[in-house]
Amino acid sequence: MAITQNLEILITPEQQGSYFTLPFTMPPDMETFTLAYHYERHRLSPDPLSGFCARHEVNIIDLGLIAPDGSQVGASGSDKTCFTLSATSATPGYRPGPLTPGTWQIIVGAYKVVPEGVKVSYELGFIPKQRRLFKGDLHTHTVASDGVLTAGELGWHALRHDLDFVAITDHNQLVSAASLPAIPGFTFIPGVEWTHYNGHVNFLGVDEPYSTPFISNTLEEVVTRFQTARSRGALTVVNHPQDESCGFQYDLNILPFDCLEIWNGPMREANLRAVGLWQSLLAAGKKIPAVGGSDYHRDNPFQILGGPTMGVYALSASPADILAAVKAGHAFITFFPGGPTLALTCGEALMGDSLPWQAGLQVRVAAEGLMRGDVLRLVSAQGSTVLLQAPENGNFENTYDVPGPGFFRVEILRAFLPGLPLLPALISNPIFFDEPQLRAF
Numbered sequence: 113m114a115i116t117q118n119l120e121i122l123i124t125p126e127q128q129g130s131y132f133t134l135p136f137t138m139p140p141d142m143e144t145f146t147l148a149y150h151y152e153r154h155r156l157s158p159d160p161l162s163g164f165c166a167r168h169e170v171n172i173i174d175l176g177l178i179a180p181d182g183s184q185v186g187a188s189g190s191d192k193t194c195f196t197l198s199a200t201s202a203t204p205g206y207r208p209g210p211l212t213p214g215t216w217q218i219i220v221g222a223y224k225v226v227p228e229g230v231k232v233s234y235e236l237g238f239i240p241k242q243r244r245l246f247k248g249d250l251h252t253h254t255v256a257s258d259g260v261l262t263a264g265e266l267g268w269h270a271l272r273h274d275l276d277f278v279a280i281t282d283h284n285q286l287v288s289a290a291s292l293p294a295i296p297g298f299t300f301i302p303g304v305e306w307t308h309y310n311g312h313v314n315f316l317g318v319d320e321p322y323s324t325p326f327i328s329n330t331l332e333e334v335v336t337r338f339q340t341a342r343s344r345g346a347l348t349v350v351n352h353p354q355d356e357s358c359g360f361q362y363d364l365n366i367l368p369f370d371c372l373e374i375w376n377g378p379m380r381e382a383n384l385r386a387v388g389l390w391q392s393l394l395a396a397g398k399k400i401p402a403v404g405g406s407d408y409h410r411d412n413p414f415q416i417l418g419g420p421t422m423g424v425y426a427l428s429a430s431p432a433d434i435l436a437a438v439k440a441g442h443a444f445i446t447f448f449p450g451g452p453t454l455a456l457t458c459g460e461a462l463m464g465d466s467l468p469w470q471a472g473l474q475v476r477v478a479a480e481g482l483m484r485g486d487v488l489r490l491v492s493a494q495g496s497t498v499l500l501q502a503p504e505n506g507n508f509e510n511t512y513d514v515p516g517p518g519f520f521r522v523e524i525l526r527a528f529l530p531g532l533p534l535l536p537a538l539i540s541n542p543i544f545f546d547e548p549q550l551r552a553f
């Protein structure tokens with residue numbers, strides 16, 4: 113729910129020709145900030161005799177904004193009476209950026225003030241972050257490597273296909289967030305696909321996950337690169353681990369990584385093997401979030417942007433919040449932007465979360481966009497249980513007892529063409545139920 117706050121000041125004629133600031137507090141966890149201000153700018157002087165009404169500009173008050181670190185966020189003179197700001201978009205004249213909690217300052221420029229002074233009222237609006245579903249693609253290429261679209265073209269293409277975000281991951285090409293175009297209502301995530309003869313890895317969310325050239329010839333160099341990237345805040349994704357030509361040849365137990373790309377481009381044998389690898393890691397007790405990405409280079413009959421799509425339950429549209437949700441496993445993979453969606457919860461816990469196991473827990477499975485014949489199944493370390501074969505197109509919601517500790521995830525399988533075997537249309541991350549800790553006496 114939006115929070116509003118009103119500030120009012122009286123500017124005296126002595127202050128004319130000077131600048132001062134008006135502090136306010138940005139509360140934590142805000143997604144959008146708006147500011148509007150009002151004052152008597154014009155005064156009307158009607159003349160009843162002639163019927164003419166003169167309109168004089170009597171006061172001119174300028175506007176701007178300063179962030180807690182002292183930097184100028186924007187300035188709009190007396191041109192705009194309101195502006196909006198978030199991590200991903202801003203009214204022209206203001207730069208998008210994080211709404212850092214703390215003391216911000218409104219710039220007040222007293223350009224012209226009438227002798228009796230002028231009352232200026234400011235209306236501040238704060239919209240808190242709220243967890244919701246965003247759709248996007250975490251693996252794309254542009255003209256900077258072997259794709260055919262520029263980042264801007266890719267962004268507009270994604271927006272038109274119902275995606276909320278795209279990560280730019282060109283082969284061994286770093287890209288800075290500031291160099292990516294601003295598209296209203298759309299989020300770009302800077303990234304790089306570190307592309308090596310022994311494997312490909314996406315480093316996401318930072319301009320410079322490493323400062324050295326991409327080349328590495330020893331395992332030590334590779335480990336250092338991973339460690340550097342993660343210490344700089346990059347989300348580290350091992351890509352297409354089971355690909356025939358560029359699979360991942362390093363030991364996953366040695367290299368520090370965050371997520372495993374189990375679904376790269378169209379569903380095929382190499383992806384099914386990657387799902388199998390992930391399942392074996394989960395069964396071994398590893399809590400590794402799965403991701404998917406189209407590896408988009410250009411449209412072709414088998415590859416589209418958002419094929420597959422990540423469905424991410426993030427707190428806001430900012431790159432940091434989207435990647436934090438991906439890292440936490442609050443996400444599923446669906447075969448294209450219009451594919452089925454899923455919520456898998458246990459009380460307040462989402463997919464990706466861990467809960468201590470206890471008797472009586474129930475998971476809630478809610479799927480939308482099912483098609484007739486779709487098979488929805490719950491997968492654990494012990495195997496899978498079919499919950500539903502959809503009798504018609506539609507949605508599904510039900511709850512199930514959690515039989516014991518372990519993990520539970522959902523797959524929706526579909527026969528994409530009559531006669532074809534069932535293939536995943538959606539794969540969710542698991543909810544984990546940890547063994548209760550034994551108490552020592």
Ligand SMILES: [Zn+2]
Nearest residue numbers: 305312351358
């Ligand atoms: Zn690759």
Ligand SMILES: [Zn+2]
Nearest residue numbers: 251253305407
């Ligand atoms: Zn790629």
